[in-house]
Amino acid sequence: MNKLDTIIEKIVPADESAKESASARVDSLIKPIGSLGRLEDLAVQLAGITGRVNNSFEKKCTVVMSSDNGVVEEGVASSPQEITAMQTVNMLKGITGISVLSKAAGSDIRVVDIGVKSDLDYPGLLVRKIKHGTDNMAKGPAMTRDEAIASIEAGIEIVEELVAEGYSILGTGEMGIGNTSTSSAVAMVLTGCGEEAIGKGAGLDDEAYRKKKEVISNAISLNRPDSSDPIDVLSKVGGLDIGGLTGCFLGAAYHRIPVFVDGVISAVAALLACRLNPNVKGYILPSHISMEPAYRIVMEELGLRPFLDMDMRLGEGSGCPMGFQIVDMACAMMNNMATFDEISLSDDFLVDIR
Ligand SMILES: Cc1cc2ncn([C@H]3O[C@H](COP(=O)(O)O)[C@@H](O)[C@H]3O)c2cc1C
Ligand SMILES: O=C(O)c1cccnc1
Numbered sequence: 001m002n003k004l005d006t007i008i009e010k011i012v013p014a015d016e017s018a019k020e021s022a023s024a025r026v027d028s029l030i031k032p033i034g035s036l037g038r039l040e041d042l043a044v045q046l047a048g049i050t051g052r053v054n055n056s057f058e059k060k061c062t063v064v065m066s067s068d069n070g071v072v073e074e075g076v077a078s079s080p081q082e083i084t085a086m087q088t089v090n091m092l093k094g095i096t097g098i099s100v101l102s103k104a105a106g107s108d109i110r111v112v113d114i115g116v117k118s119d120l121d122y123p124g125l126l127v128r129k130i131k132h133g134t135d136n137m138a139k140g141p142a143m144t145r146d147e148a149i150a151s152i153e154a155g156i157e158i159v160e161e162l163v164a165e166g167y168s169i170l171g172t173g174e175m176g177i178g179n180t181s182t183s184s185a186v187a188m189v190l191t192g193c194g195e196e197a198i199g200k201g202a203g204l205d206d207e208a209y210r211k212k213k214e215v216i217s218n219a220i221s222l223n224r225p226d227s228s229d230p231i232d233v234l235s236k237v238g239g240l241d242i243g244g245l246t247g248c249f250l251g252a253a254y255h256r257i258p259v260f261v262d263g264v265i266s267a268v269a270a271l272l273a274c275r276l277n278p279n280v281k282g283y284i285l286p287s288h289i290s291m292e293p294a295y296r297i298v299m300e301e302l303g304l305r306p307f308l309d310m311d312m313r314l315g316e317g318s319g320c321p322m323g324f325q326i327v328d329m330a331c332a333m334m335n336n337m338a339t340f341d342e343i344s345l346s347d348d349f350l351v352d353i354r
Pocket of ligand 2: 291292315316
């Protein structure tokens with residue numbers, strides 16, 4: 001059995017009895033029942049993930065998977081392909097969106113070259129290149145089945161390393177010009193939806209947008225991915241970044257740590273992971289609503305409701321540091337609020353206020 005199958009087989013559902021105990025504690029805290037809303041649900045979900053009622057997540061990291069997409073030669077993206085490599089290095093220089101938001105939230109990033117077209121060497125860059133960009137899905141499969149499996153396994157291995165370094169909560173991000181095309185294609189095949197899943201990505205004029213829809217629909221007709229086989233879908237119309245992130249979701253579930261979805265690309269990876277093992281769902285946390293149309297379709301399919309609505313559509317993992325802060329709030333509630341049992345109605349000060 002390969003590494004991927006072994007991991008998929010070992011992912012267990014979230015711990016229902018820890019969730020019940022957490023729920024009981026939430027209801028015993030000094031507040032009206034349900035008054036902390038989704039923070040309460042989140043605290044309960046975190047208990048299900050770790051198996052403990054009280055949690056804290058000190059070391060937080062967003063994994064950014066960078067790779068190029070052969071389909072950009074069809075004109076589906078407004079930006080030149082070189083931006084992928086440039087931004088990959090800029091992430092490590094600390095000057096990109098995800099870099100500064102992570103720093104502001106006290107969290108870290110790991111940047112992984114899982115398939116950037118050019119060869120990169122920069123301090124801190126994790127080079128796990130499966131190939132130098134995918135092939136053009138408008139002309140044939142984006143990659144082989146073995147490459148798709150290797151990309152997922154690379155993501156699983158990154159999570160293993162982060163867990164060994166003491167990270168206990170993860171976010172998922174990406175950089176790859178053209179990856180809203182691959183994400184929409186995977187979303188269309190997995191959910192059966194049509195071109196309403198295709199958006200303008202980082203920005204397109206109307207003519208290029210029309211072309212993008214045509215290219216994606218044709219790529220699906222040409223490659224005929226098998227919707228019941230997630231790896232077939234990934235290999236034919238997906239990307240190496242999506243594969244790597246799928247591995248991050250699987251790895252996080254295997255190690256029983258929470259993992260945040262950011263935008264449309266990571267949402268699609270989350271769906272692929274859940275199709276490989278539905279138990280993964282219990283470990284996934286949503287962050288914010290992405291403006292890309294496939295995002296809503298995929299999140300509905302997953303039954304996940306994002307915490308934040310910030311009109312953001314960057315990708316890179318930019319919603320994850322915000323999500324980490326919401327998790328800190330849920331933990332503060334659970335760990336630091338008193339319960340009704342712990343306070344006494346005969347406390348001295350009550351004499352004064354009576
Ligand atoms: C400067 C720049 C920085 C980015 N950071 C994330 N993306 C986002 O846009 C890309 C996907 O959009 P499309 O499919 O239209 O190419 C991905 O790299 C995604 O992470 C960026 C895009 C650009 C141009
Ligand atoms: O929401 C996203 O993830 C997104 C949207 C547009 C371009 N890149 C990413």
